[in-house]
Amino acid sequence: MSLNDVLAILQGALATVTLSAIGILIGLPIGLGLALIRWARVPVLSGIVAVYVSVLRATPLVTLLLLLFFALPNIGIPLGPISAAILALTMNTSAFNCEVWRSSLVNFPKDQYEAAQSFGMQAGQRFRRIILPQIIHDSLPGLVNEMSLLIKVTPVLAVVGVVDITRAAVRIGAQTYEPLPPFLVAVAIYAPIVYALVALQRFIEKRRAAAEAST
Amino acid sequence: MNDPQKILYIAGLSKSFGKLQVLSDISFSVERGETICLLGPSGSGKSTLLRCINWLERPNAGRIYLNGSEIGVTGHGLVMKDSELSKLRTRMGMVFQHFALWPHLTVLQNVMEAPVQVQKRAKAEVEAEALALLAKVGLSDKRDVFPARLSGGQKQRVGIARALAMKPDVLLFDEPTSALDPELVGEVLLVMRALASEGMTMVIVTHEMAFARDVASRILFLDQGRLIESGTPADFFTRPQTERARLFIQRYAGVAAA
Ligand SMILES: Nc1ncnc2c1ncn2[C@@H]1O[C@H](COP(=O)(O)OP(=O)(O)O)[C@@H](O)[C@H]1O
Numbered sequence: 001m002s003l004n005d006v007l008a009i010l011q012g013a014l015a016t017v018t019l020s021a022i023g024i025l026i027g028l029p030i031g032l033g034l035a036l037i038r039w040a041r042v043p044v045l046s047g048i049v050a051v052y053v054s055v056l057r058a059t060p061l062v063t064l065l066l067l068l069f070f071a072l073p074n075i076g077i078p079l080g081p082i083s084a085a086i087l088a089l090t091m092n093t094s095a096f097n098c099e100v101w102r103s104s105l106v107n108f109p110k111d112q113y114e115a116a117q118s119f120g121m122q123a124g125q126r127f128r129r130i131i132l133p134q135i136i137h138d139s140l141p142g143l144v145n146e147m148s149l150l151i152k153v154t155p156v157l158a159v160v161g162v163v164d165i166t167r168a169a170v171r172i173g174a175q176t177y178e179p180l181p182p183f184l185v186a187v188a189i190y191a192p193i194v195y196a197l198v199a200l201q202r203f204i205e206k207r208r209a210a211a212e213a214s215t
Numbered sequence: 216m217n218d219p220q221k222i223l224y225i226a227g228l229s230k231s232f233g234k235l236q237v238l239s240d241i242s243f244s245v246e247r248g249e250t251i252c253l254l255g256p257s258g259s260g261k262s263t264l265l266r267c268i269n270w271l272e273r274p275n276a277g278r279i280y281l282n283g284s285e286i287g288v289t290g291h292g293l294v295m296k297d298s299e300l301s302k303l304r305t306r307m308g309m310v311f312q313h314f315a316l317w318p319h320l321t322v323l324q325n326v327m328e329a330p331v332q333v334q335k336r337a338k339a340e341v342e343a344e345a346l347a348l349l350a351k352v353g354l355s356d357k358r359d360v361f362p363a364r365l366s367g368g369q370k371q372r373v374g375i376a377r378a379l380a381m382k383p384d385v386l387l388f389d390e391p392t393s394a395l396d397p398e399l400v401g402e403v404l405l406v407m408r409a410l411a412s413e414g415m416t417m418v419i420v421t422h423e424m425a426f427a428r429d430v431a432s433r434i435l436f437l438d439q440g441r442l443i444e445s446g447t448p449a450d451f452f453t454r455p456q457t458e459r460a461r462l463f464i465q466r467y468a469g470v471a472a473a
């Protein structure tokens with residue numbers, strides 16, 4: 001395995017990280033928005049979201065990806081592999097994020113919310129000032145878990161031709177007839193990515209605990 | 216209802232949850248500086264009445280005026296928007312049975328939140344007032360502590376300071392000492408006594424009979440959603456008009472009467 005091969009895997013890593021990051025960054029607020037629609041029981045929309053979320057949670061990412069990639073161009077919406085990958089990742093992760101956010105919202109203490117209401121805060125303020133800071137903290141472990149899962153399913157993007165870490169490793173293994181080294185490199189790259197996420201989560205939780213402990 | 220002395224004016228208030236009629240045709244008014252104690256057996260509708268007053272619960276019938284402005288319904292008879300309701304709500308402070316402090320904010324931030332965020336008052340000015348209020352409830356040293364580290368009595372005193380910070384026309388208390396260990400009840404009642412003597416207008420739901428007898432300017436007695444007695448503590452405790460009130464006093468105020 002040459003230096004070029006390692007670089008190729010790193011390039012795959014870049015694709016994995018970029019696509020996952022885009023999926024996560026778009027999927028987080030969309031998931032929150034969907035959760036809010038469900039939580040506020042917005043007529044009609046709430047029911048649509050419930051169906052959307054349960055269908056997406058039940059659909060394997062690879063199936064969703066192939067469906068988007070082959071079906072959308074058929075109905076006149078041209079879609080490249082990268083766009084299809086981002087769309088599929090976002091749809092998939094937003095559905096799972098929705099459930100994480102929603103469980104925090106459902107468990108949010110009603111009396112705190114009513115206190116905000118009785119002190120004259122309007123819906124937007126109540127959400128921004130009282131609910132959001134607390135549900136972020138509450139949802140963080142679940143969200144990070146979902147992010148890690150998302151990063152680990154990115155190899156399925158290969159089915160539409162996106163070259164991620166794993167796909168790069170497969171290619172090199174096939175060319176060199178030595179599959180072990182490229183896969184070891186691939187594993188060695190996934191680990192720090194997921195570890196970085198978990199470290200970020202720990203950092204945020206520690207900072208908060210420190211703030212609360214200081215009297 | 217435009218009588219400037221009348222802070223609250225409630226007429227024909229009714230509320231039901233589905234088939235359950237919880238409040239029936241409640242009418243009373245509260246004058247400036249009065250301390251009203253609202254008594255009644257558990258389930259008689261006391262909390263619901265307080266929650267209807269600031270429209271946390273929407274009444275089915277009746278009118279509520281705060282300082283002459285009708286709450287919940289606009290001049291055109293429409294239900295108020297969130298923004299209109301919010302304005303009126305800032306003129307009533309609510310103190311909750313389970314404190315309902317915001318755990319992600321420090322004591323000082325809890326007290327400053329509504330004046331700064333809702334009333335949009337200058338931070339420096341609000342902070343000075345908030346610190347004075349914390350001194351008043353005896354919690355100056357806790358200003359930067361999070362609520363989780365306070366005792367129940369301390370939490371409730373923060374709850375009172377938070378409600379006072381908006382400079383409301385009236386304070387509504389829903390069983391402010393019911394969730395406290397007995398030895399912590401006194402410190403909260405002490406703060407409430409001080410407020411009463413300063414002339415703060417208050418409506419207090421409580422089971423503290425000795426407090427009601429000493430501090431209330433008037434007792435309202437609620438039974439099965441009806442307001443069946445209204446009078447001075449002396450009249451209520453010694454000459455109740457109804458059998459229901461007599462039974463209630465016997466049962467809950469045995470200690471206070473002795
Ligand atoms: N949100 C609600 N939905 C249905 N029933 C309710 C609700 N809130 C209160 N009730 C009922 O209304 C009655 C009065 O309750 P409440 O006002 O809490 O009484 P109190 O404060 O005097 O104990 C009770 O029977 C209670 O179960």
Ligand SMILES: [Mg+2]
Pocket residue numbers: 261262263389390
């Ligand atoms: Mg109650």
